[in-house]
Amino acid sequence: xxxxxxxxxxxxxxxxxxxxxxxxxxxxxxxxxxxxxxxxxxxxxxxxxxxxxxxxxxxxxxxxxxxxxxxxxxxxxxxxxxxxxxxxxxxxxxxxxxxxxxxxxxxxxxxxxxxxxxxxxxxxxxxxxxxxxxxxxxxxxxxxxxxxxxxxxxxxxxxxxxxxxxxxxxxxxxxxxxxxxxxxxxxxxxxxxxxxxxxxxxxxxxxxxxxxxxxxxxxxxxxxxxxxxxxxxxxxxxxxxxxxxxxxxxxxxxxxxxxxxxxxxxxxxxxxxxxxxxxxxxxxxxxxxxxxxxxxxxxxxxxxxxxxxxxxxxxxxxxxxxxxxxxxxxxxxxxxxxxxxxxxxxxx
Numbered sequence: 141x142x143x144x145x146x147x148x149x150x151x152x153x154x155x156x157x158x159x160x161x162x163x164x165x166x167x168x169x170x171x172x173x174x175x176x177x178x179x180x181x182x183x184x185x186x187x188x189x190x191x192x193x194x195x196x197x198x199x200x201x202x203x204x205x206x207x208x209x210x211x212x213x214x215x216x217x218x219x220x221x222x223x224x225x226x227x228x229x230x231x232x233x234x235x236x237x238x239x240x241x242x243x244x245x246x247x248x249x250x251x252x253x254x255x256x257x258x259x260x261x262x263x264x265x266x267x268x269x270x271x272x273x274x275x276x277x278x279x280x281x282x283x284x285x286x287x288x289x290x291x292x293x294x295x296x297x298x299x300x301x302x303x304x305x306x307x308x309x310x311x312x313x314x315x316x317x318x319x320x321x322x323x324x325x326x327x328x329x330x331x332x333x334x335x336x337x338x339x340x341x342x343x344x345x346x347x348x349x350x351x352x353x354x355x356x357x358x359x360x361x362x363x364x365x366x367x368x369x370x371x372x373x374x375x376x377x378x379x380x381x382x383x384x385x386x387x388x389x390x391x392x393x394x395x396x397x398x399x400x401x402x403x404x405x406x407x408x409x410x411x412x413x414x415x416x417x418x419x420x421x422x423x424x425x426x427x428x429x430x431x432x433x434x435x436x437x438x439x440x441x442x443x444x445x446x447x448x449x450x451x452x453x454x455x456x457x458x459x460x461x462x463x464x465x466x467x468x469x470x471x472x473x474x475x476x477x478x479x480x481x482x483x484x485x486x487x488x
Contacts, residue, residue, distance in 0.1 A: 206436075206445050206446070206447035207445065207486060207487045208436075208447055208471065208484045208485065208486050208487060209484060209485050209486075209487055210454045210455045210482070210483075210484055211470065211483045211484055211485045212253060212482075212483040213454070213480050213481065213482055213483065214238075214240070214249065214253050214480060214481035214483070215479065215480045215481075216255065217242065217245070217247050217255055217258065218247060218255040218256070218257065218258045219258075222479055223240070223242050223247075223479050223480060223481070224242050224243050224479060225242065225243055225476050225477070225479065226240050226241065226242045226462075226474045226475075226476060226479070226480070226481055227241050227242075227243075227269075227461050227462060227474060227476055228240065228241040228268075228270060228271065228461070228462045228474055229462055229463070229464050229472045229473070229474045229481050230271060230272065230273070230462075230464050231464040231465065231466035231467070231470075231472055232273045233372075233466070233467050234273070234275060234277065235277065236250075236251045236466070236467065237249065237250060237251065237256075238250070238251065238253070238466075238472065238481075239271060239273070239279075240474070240481060241268045241269075241270075241271065244260065244261065244265065244266060244267065244268065245258055245259065245260045245265065245268075246258070246259040246260075246265055246268055246271065246281070247259075251466070253483070257301065259297075259301060263297075263301070263303065264295055264297070264303035265281065265283070265295075266283060266286045266288065266289065267283050267284035267285070267286050268281050268282070268283055269282040269283065269284055269319075269320065269321050269322075269336075270282040270320070270321050270322040270323045270334075271323060272323040272324050272325050272331075273325075274325040274329055274346070275325075275327065275329070276299060276329070277298075277299030278296060278297065278298055278299060278346075279296070279297040279298075279301065280294055280295070280296055280297075280323050280325070280331060281294065281295045281296075281297070281323075282294055282320035282321055282322065282323050282333070283295050283320075284319065291308055292308075292309070292318065292319050292320055293306040293307060293308050293309075293320070294306065294307040294309070294320055294323070294331070294333070294348070295307075307331075307344070307347075307348035308348075309333070309342065309344075309348070309350075310350075311349075311350040312342070312350055312353060314338070318335050318338055318342075319335055319336040319338075320333050320334075320335060321333075321334055321335055321336045321366060321367075322334040322366070322367045322368055322369075322414070323368070324368050324369045324370045325370070326370055326374060326391070327374065329345070329346040330343055330344065330345055330346065330351065331343070331344040331345070331346060331348075332344075332368045332369075332370065332376065333368070334365050334366060334367050334368040334378070334379075335365070336366065337364040337365070337366055337381075337382070338364065338365065339355055339362035339363060339364050339365070340353040340354055340355035340356075340362060340365065341353065341354045341355075341365055341368045341376075341378055343393075352393065354376065354378065354389065354393055356378060356380070356385075356387040356395070356398070358383065358385075363380045363382070363383055363385070363387070364380060364382050365378050365379065365380050366379055366380065366381045366413070367379035367381075367412075367413065367414045367415070369414070369415060369416075369417065371417040371419055371422075372417075372419040373391065373419075374390070374391025375388060375389065375390060375391065375396075375417075376388070376389040376390075376391075376393065377415050377417065377424075379412050379413070379414060379415055379426075380412075381411050381412055381413065381429075383402060384400050384401060384402030384403065384408065384409040384410070384411075384412060385398050385399070385400045385402070385409075386398060386399055386400050386412065386415055386424070386426065386441075388441070397440070397441055398441070399424075399437055399441025399442075399443075400412065400426065400435075400437075400441075404430070404431065406446060407435070407443050407446070409426060409428055409431075409435060410428055410429075410430040410431045411428060411429040411430040411431075412426050412427065412428055412429075412435075413427050413428070413429050413460070413461050413462065413463075414426070414427050414461070414462045414463050415427075415463070416463040416464045416465040416471060416472075417465060418465045418469050418471075418486070419465070419467070420469055421439065422438065422439025423436060423437070423438060423439065423444075423486075424436070424437045424438075424439070424441070425463050425465060425471055426463075427460050427461065427462060427463040427473060427474075428460075429459055429460065429461060430459075432448055432449055432450040432451075432456075432457040432458060432459065432460065433446045433447065433448040433449060433457070434446060434447055434448050434457075434460075434463065434471070434473065447484075448460075452478060454482075455482070455484075456478075457473065457475050457478065457482070458475060458476070458477035458478045459476050459477040460473050460474060460475050460476060461474050461476045462474035469485070469486055469488075470483055470484065470485055471483070471484040471485075471486070
């Protein structure tokens with residue numbers, strides 16, 4: 141049948157002989173597009189976007205029921221303001237308190253997540269990068285250079301949270317350019333320091349004197365590290381973001397094993413930032429900044445499962461940077477770009 145524009149349209153004839161008009165328009169000499177095809181293309185694009193959003197933002201569909209449960213969230217500071225880019229969360233085991241670095245502040249919470257105290261510039265906190273608390277309650281804070289103090293340092297606060305002194309690192313090659321980044325302590329009060337991609341972790345006594353440098357090696361080259369922590373038994377854990385590996389040493393600083401595999405898929409580590417240890421069973425939780433996930437390993441470094449994914453709701457992460465496990469096994473994660481600390485409980 142002619143449409144009057146020189147183009148023939150197909151028609152259908154029903155069983156009773158009636159002519160059924162077509163429900164689409166073909167391209168004629170006037171250049172009109174096929175409306176049905178446009179609608180089909182639009183529906184296809186919408187379906188693709190929906191599928192993509194499900195992959196990117198619904199991690200519980202990616203990872204079927206991991207053996208951890210979402211428990212709680214910390215989103216406010218002491219003045220009921222919103223947390224801003226929290227970069228660290230530390231579960232202090234003696235007083236059972238939680239320390240959070242939120243930009244240029246350190247906020248302290250009770251074990252039930254109530255904010256009780258804030259350290260800021262007036263208290264000597266200017267550019268906090270990492271922190272730890274020893275068995276006596278002394279607080280050690282790695283601080284970057286600022287306009288007022290152009291030297292990188294470790295600031296020491298007593299158990300009453302009053303500043304006592306600064307430790308300036310020296311006595312080793314590249315000491316002048318060393319940037320203290322993450323801290324931990326052992327039962328003897330020694331301080332372990334990971335620099336910002338420095339090839340080794342420093343061990344200092346509590347007065348800041350250098351005792352030793354632990355330097356993992358692979359294929360004859362020293363590995364750059366970005367994190368250090370110790371568990372209750374004294375084991376030392378060193379993280380290399382560049383290699384995607386975690387190196388484990390015993391309390392005598394003897395190498396035991398390494399675990400983790402570099403990569404961007406399930407079971408691998410893209411940019412590991414920190415490892416949290418569950419002292420009840422030795423399970424290790426590794427936070428991956430680029431994959432927005434937590435990879436979980438047993439005490440021997442065997443991969444078990446992962447949870448999380450990129451998103452904004454409960455159980456999702458957006459560039460997480462730190463992790464800590466408290467004495468009762470709760471896993472606390474600094475979900476940095478979502479401005480919160482998420483708390484999970486293993487299902488046991």
